[in-house]
Amino acid sequence: MEIVRSQRNLTADGPPSLSLYRSAPSLEVRLEDFELYAIDRLRVLKGISDGISRGKKPEEMEKLVSELWRANMRHQDASEVTNKDMISHFVLRLVYCRTEDLRKWFLSMETTLFRYRFRLESPESQRMLMAEFQLPYKALSNAEFETVKDKLGQVARSIGQSSNAETIFFKVPFEEVPELVASRRVFLLKGYAYVAMNQVVSLVVTQFRSNLSKALVLTNRKWTSTIREQEKERLTPIVEALSNSYLGPDYSQPKEFAEISLKDIDQLASNSFPLCMRHLFEKLREDHHLRHGGRMQLGLFLKGVGLKLDDALAFWKMEFSQKVGTERFDKEYAYTIRHNYGKEGKRTDYTPYSCHKIISSTPGVGDHHGCPYRHFSEENLRAALGKIGVGSRALDDVMDKVRNRHYQLACTLTFEAIHAASCDTGINHPNHYFSESQKILKSRIQPTT
Amino acid sequence: MTKEEVLVERDDMQIDGGGPDSRQVRADPAGFSADYLKIYYGKLFPCADIYKWLSYGNDGKHPACDHSYIGRREFSFTLEHDIYVRFQSFNNANEMENAIKEKCPFKIDIGPVYSVDPAKRHAYAQAGNNVFTPVERELIFDIDMSDYDDVRYCCSGADVCLDCWPLMTIAIKVMDRALRDDFGFNHILWAYSGRRGVHCWVCDGRARRLSNEQRSSIADYLRVYKGGENNSKKVNLTGPVLHPFLARTYTDVLRGFFEEKLLCSQKLLASEERCQKILELIPDESIAAELLDRWQGNRRSSISKEDVNIARWEQLKHILQSGKQKAQGLRRCVEEIVFSYTYPRLDMEVSKHMNHLLKAPFCVHPKTGRVCVPIDPDNCGDFDPTTVPTLSELLEELNMSRTRAEPENEWERTSLGKSIRFFRSSFLHPLLKSCKEEMESSYNAKLQQSRNSLSW
Ligand code: SF4
Ligand SMILES: [Zn+2]
Numbered sequence: 014m015e016i017v018r019s020q021r022n023l024t025a026d027g028p029p030s031l032s033l034y035r036s037a038p039s040l041e042v043r044l045e046d047f048e049l050y051a052i053d054r055l056r057v058l059k060g061i062s063d064g065i066s067r068g069k070k071p072e073e074m075e076k077l078v079s080e081l082w083r084a085n086m087r088h089q090d091a092s093e094v095t096n097k098d099m100i101s102h103f104v105l106r107l108v109y110c111r112t113e114d115l116r117k118w119f120l121s122m123e124t125t126l127f128r129y130r131f132r133l134e135s136p137e138s139q140r141m142l143m144a145e146f147q148l149p150y151k152a153l154s155n156a157e158f159e160t161v162k163d164k165l166g167q168v169a170r171s172i173g174q175s176s177n178a179e180t181i182f183f184k185v186p187f188e189e190v191p192e193l194v195a196s197r198r199v200f201l202l203k204g205y206a207y208v209a210m211n212q213v214v215s216l217v218v219t220q221f222r223s224n225l226s227k228a229l230v231l232t233n234r235k236w237t238s239t240i241r242e243q244e245k246e247r248l249t250p251i252v253e254a255l256s257n258s259y260l261g262p263d264y265s266q267p268k269e270f271a272e273i274s275l276k277d278i279d280q281l282a283s284n285s286f287p288l289c290m291r292h293l294f295e296k297l298r299e300d301h302h303l304r305h306g307g308r309m310q311l312g313l314f315l316k317g318v319g320l321k322l323d324d325a326l327a328f329w330k331m332e333f334s335q336k337v338g339t340e341r342f343d344k345e346y347a348y349t350i351r352h353n354y355g356k357e358g359k360r361t362d363y364t365p366y367s368c369h370k371i372i373s374s375t376p377g378v379g380d381h382h383g384c385p386y387r388h389f390s391e392e393n394l395r396a397a398l399g400k401i402g403v404g405s406r407a408l409d410d411v412m413d414k415v416r417n418r419h420y421q422l423a424c425t426l427t428f429e430a431i432h433a434a435s436c437d438t439g440i441n442h443p444n445h446y447f448s449e450s451q452k453i454l455k456s457r458i459q460p461t462t
Numbered sequence: 463m464t465k466e467e468v469l470v471e472r473d474d475m476q477i478d479g480g481g482p483d484s485r486q487v488r489a490d491p492a493g494f495s496a497d498y499l500k501i502y503y504g505k506l507f508p509c510a511d512i513y514k515w516l517s518y519g520n521d522g523k524h525p526a527c528d529h530s531y532i533g534r535r536e537f538s539f540t541l542e543h544d545i546y547v548r549f550q551s552f553n554n555a556n557e558m559e560n561a562i563k564e565k566c567p568f569k570i571d572i573g574p575v576y577s578v579d580p581a582k583r584h585a586y587a588q589a590g591n592n593v594f595t596p597v598e599r600e601l602i603f604d605i606d607m608s609d610y611d612d613v614r615y616c617c618s619g620a621d622v623c624l625d626c627w628p629l630m631t632i633a634i635k636v637m638d639r640a641l642r643d644d645f646g647f648n649h650i651l652w653a654y655s656g657r658r659g660v661h662c663w664v665c666d667g668r669a670r671r672l673s674n675e676q677r678s679s680i681a682d683y684l685r686v687y688k689g690g691e692n693n694s695k696k697v698n699l700t701g702p703v704l705h706p707f708l709a710r711t712y713t714d715v716l717r718g719f720f721e722e723k724l725l726c727s728q729k730l731l732a733s734e735e736r737c738q739k740i741l742e743l744i745p746d747e748s749i750a751a752e753l754l755d756r757w758q759g760n761r762r763s764s765i766s767k768e769d770v771n772i773a774r775w776e777q778l779k780h781i782l783q784s785g786k787q788k789a790q791g792l793r794r795c796v797e798e799i800v801f802s803y804t805y806p807r808l809d810m811e812v813s814k815h816m817n818h819l820l821k822a823p824f825c826v827h828p829k830t831g832r833v834c835v836p837i838d839p840d841n842c843g844d845f846d847p848t849t850v851p852t853l854s855e856l857l858e859e860l861n862m863s864r865t866r867a868e869p870e871n872e873w874e875r876t877s878l879g880k881s882i883r884f885f886r887s888s889f890l891h892p893l894l895k896s897c898k899e900e901m902e903s904s905y906n907a908k909l910q911q912s913r914n915s916l917s918w
Contacts, residue, residue, distance in 0.1 A: 197683055306811070389693060
């Protein structure tokens with residue numbers, strides 16, 4: 014914090030440079046800037062997204078965010094920086110307000126960005142931002158502090174911080190600091206969380222997130238009711254192009270290898286499934302059963318690689334019926350499979366899970382889903398990798414990445430070891446793993462035919 | 463009405479009544495049938511109480527009552543032959559009672575309160591602008607004994623007995639205290655799931671209105687045991703000291719249950735295989751080897767009086783906590799072992815999302831015939847799953863007693879009586895009282911506000 018603070022002093026003396034984006038700027042924007050600014054901000058958000066899925070720790074994220082910000086949001090004219098920040102944010106709101114998935118992604122990335130930018134602010138401007146949010150919290154009085162002092166110290170030590178009598182604490186309803194509660198970083202008493210000054214960021218972030226979330230829903234309404242039509246000639250094409258070019262494929266519709274058939278599935282599994290899917294696949298064959306989390310993770314993946322609904326039903330039935338009987342399968346399980354293909358129930362699109370989603374899942378007792386690099390013990394992971402033919406040298410490299418919590422890099426190295434080919438793009442989606450693998454394998458067959 | 467003869471065959475009762483097996487809760491298909499269930503729903507099931515509970519005061523006359531509230535709650539029925547009917551809703555107590563009596567569901571599940579009547583969700587969807595989404599839901603927990611199969615040796619799978627049941631007692635004690643003391647909740651209902659576990663319903667207004675993210679945060683706060691079939695070390699306690707919640711849980715509940723109950727009743731250190739399993743949790747292999755060595759040595763020279771499990775545990779603690787083991791990790795190891803063998807194992811998904819369904823209390827479990835009765839958290843140590851009333855026992859009791867009771871109070875004559883009385887006095891009545899107060903105060907606040915804005 015110290016170093017950061019002195020850095021801060023160079024740029025900001027006075028009001029914080031961090032905006033809460035309460036209202037859209039009433040600025041004249043040139044159309045080119047409109048697009049360019051948005052693209053620059055997207056670079057920042059994409060970088061953050063990558064950082065998260067690599068499992069970066071908070072300190073690493075802080076560094077990453079400030080680098081990304083500096084690299085992309087700079088402007089030759091210092092006063093323009095704030096404008097660029099505002100404009101790009103509001104343009105992307107338009108781009109990302111249009112579906113639930115887009116909103117979720119944007120919300121999560123903007124919140125992360127805000128969090129780390131807030132951490133970089135000086136305590137003085139942090140307090141000003143808190144005031145701007147009108148957070149109604151008062152610092153804990155001395156008398157009250159005395160009664161919980163020991164517990165507060167115990168919490169601080171439990172997370173490896175020295176307890177400090179000087180620290181100011183705020184007493185807030187636990188609902189407002191979910192992330193501090195989840196990681197047991199606060200003391201809880203009768204529904205209140207005791208939040209230390211250096212954790213205040215969490216409060217502010219919750220507020221920021223909920224404001225933005227509501228705003229996105231409103232923007233969406235405005236977009237469909239008026240803006241899209243009004244701006245048909247000017248902004249709409251830009252907005253639409255922006256979301257397509259940058260989100261990357263979602264793999265909800267199989268593309269490259271259009272269809273796979275049931276008879277090939279075992280071979281495909283051993284050649285081209287990433288470890289997470291291969292493990293589920295093998296467990297299913299072995300136990301003739303998978304719990305809900307596993308069914309979703311594998312089922313949507315199979316949909317993404319091009320297994321048609323009828324084949325999917327046949328596939329699951331073949332296994333499950335051995336365990337629960339055909340009748341129970343039809344009654345209890347067929348529904349969800351059809352549902353995944355959007356044939357039943359609400360037709361929300363069920364997109365195959367990304368690595369990020371899989372890595373952050375929480376498999377429980379009896380569950381086999383999740384990402385092996387993250388959720389297997391070292392011993393089990395070694396065994397699993399050995400079984401699929403990762404040699405001992407490559408194995409050490411993979412384990413090294415795992416220890417540093419770079420799960421997707423570990424997966425990429427595994428891919429490279431098995432295919433004896435490089436994978437420059439890295440793995441960020443199991444279906445991506447599959448299509449990359451198929452590309453390589455097919456290119457090897459072609460010349461001989 | 464004349465006294466009806468209830469169809470219970472006496473032979474079944476004999477099977478249920480005694481014998482060595484009665485200490486275990488086992489499937490007893492003979493004690494359950496659709497006919498029995500019809501009578502149960504007609505005479506014993508406290509439908510009105512359940513309706514009162516789920517109305518949360520909105521069925522009253524107060525101007526702040528939301529009369530659409532109960533009608534937006536999802537119920538789902540599992541009928542005979544596993545027919546599953548979702549998205550039922552009821553607008554008043556009568557509708558609910560009639561539907562239950564008529565359809566005679568083998569299982570009733572309670573879902574969330576939605577933005578609109580779930581039975582009419584399609585109509586709303588067609589109208590377009592109304593989103594069908596859950597808006598309120600009790601915070602719920604589901605703890606299932608089959609998740610503990612690696613730490614109990616008396617039974618496995620769906621079976622439970624008095625030797626493993628203390629694991630559930632621990633779960634109730636730990637969670638109930640945290641929900642009350644840490645999170646400040648007051649209206650908590652614990653219920654036996656009818657076979658192998660317990661359910662928890664946190665019903666405070668504040669709990670019902672939690673977002674999914676907030677639910678997750680509570681579940682994570684309470685979660686220490688990390689399952690996952692491919693992860694051998696399920697409990698990782700880091701940091702130089704434990705968080706106050708964990709420290710208190712350890713000293714007040716886990717340690718005592720582990721050392722005084724489970725260690726001996728489950729014979730956790732009685733065989734080489736079991737010893738190995740515990741030693742695997744010690745990261746220092748030389749220490750693990752040393753212990754194993756000693757234990758293999760003293761197998762024959764059995765220390766006559768002392769239980770072998772206790773003797774070995776003491777040795778383990780002695781080595782790990784002696785001054786020599788300055789290294790943090792090793793000292794923490796004793797606690798990690800105790801947590802691994804005792805700490806509640808939650809089904810996280812159930813608690814994290816608003817739209818999970820959970821079986822209603824007072825249902826009858828079709829496999830065991832036992833009623834899902836409430837459990838008193840303050841006396842949960844006394845709860846005995848093997849003596850929970852079964853459907854056939856209850857009907858027998860109805861049959862036996864000659865005294866006539868009011869038709870709506872027939873349960874008074876059966877052993878379900880004390881469960882219903884407990885449900886009312888320690889859960890329902892306090893809950894309704896505070897619903898009323900909450901309603902009153904929010905109504906007054908609103909009045910105040912509108913008055914202010916008028917005068918302004
Ligand atoms: S990194 Fe992604 S593709 Fe690879 S195993 Fe993990 S979740 Fe699967
Ligand atoms: Zn048992």
